[in-house]
Amino acid sequence: MTLEERRSWAFLAVAVVAYGVYLATVLARAASAPLVGVDYAPAMLWSVGAAIVVGIVLNAFLGMLTPRREQTRDVRDRDIAQLGDRVGQAFLVIGGVAALLLAITEAPYFYIANVVYLCFVLSAVLSSVTRVVVYRRGF
């Protein structure tokens, strides 16, 4: 397994776990208050911040575990990364359009922020899954 494939797995795990923790936190708070009234912002910022920090640490850790000669990022890695990015971008567009429509209809900030965050996560997940599948099955 190349370093880039390991990083794709790590990125996928971090995105899923960070969003899962955020979702659990918000839903737990919603048990005692209306969903729209939940103070979601701190949990969201912590979730995003922690995902970024853990992602950087994991990347560095995986780099240290991989022998130097296997750390090269070659043309295949770049092709796979580009394909993953293209696939993931679909959800960024969907998230942007959904946020735009919610803002036009003057929906609560809760929904606007959460639809954008959800689409960021789905984009990251789809991009990572694409990379992992392509590394395994080829293209």
Add this chain to the structure above:
Amino acid sequence: MVKATSVTNNIRVLRAANGDITQASLAERIGVTRQTIIAIEQGRYSPSLEVAFQIAHVFGVPLDDVFHYGGSHS
């Protein structure tokens, strides 16, 4: 193993015929990872034209002797 491309190749045969060049050695000579050589050999990745030429150059043969497309192999 699933073949993701119609491009087939003789890399394994050519490695053996050229003094058992290892996948790692071939990878190092053309500047890619060993996993990329494995993926190309197994038909899971179609290399760029540049990489294809580099592989042929290592074995000192024309491109057609290394790679074949679809039913073009005679």
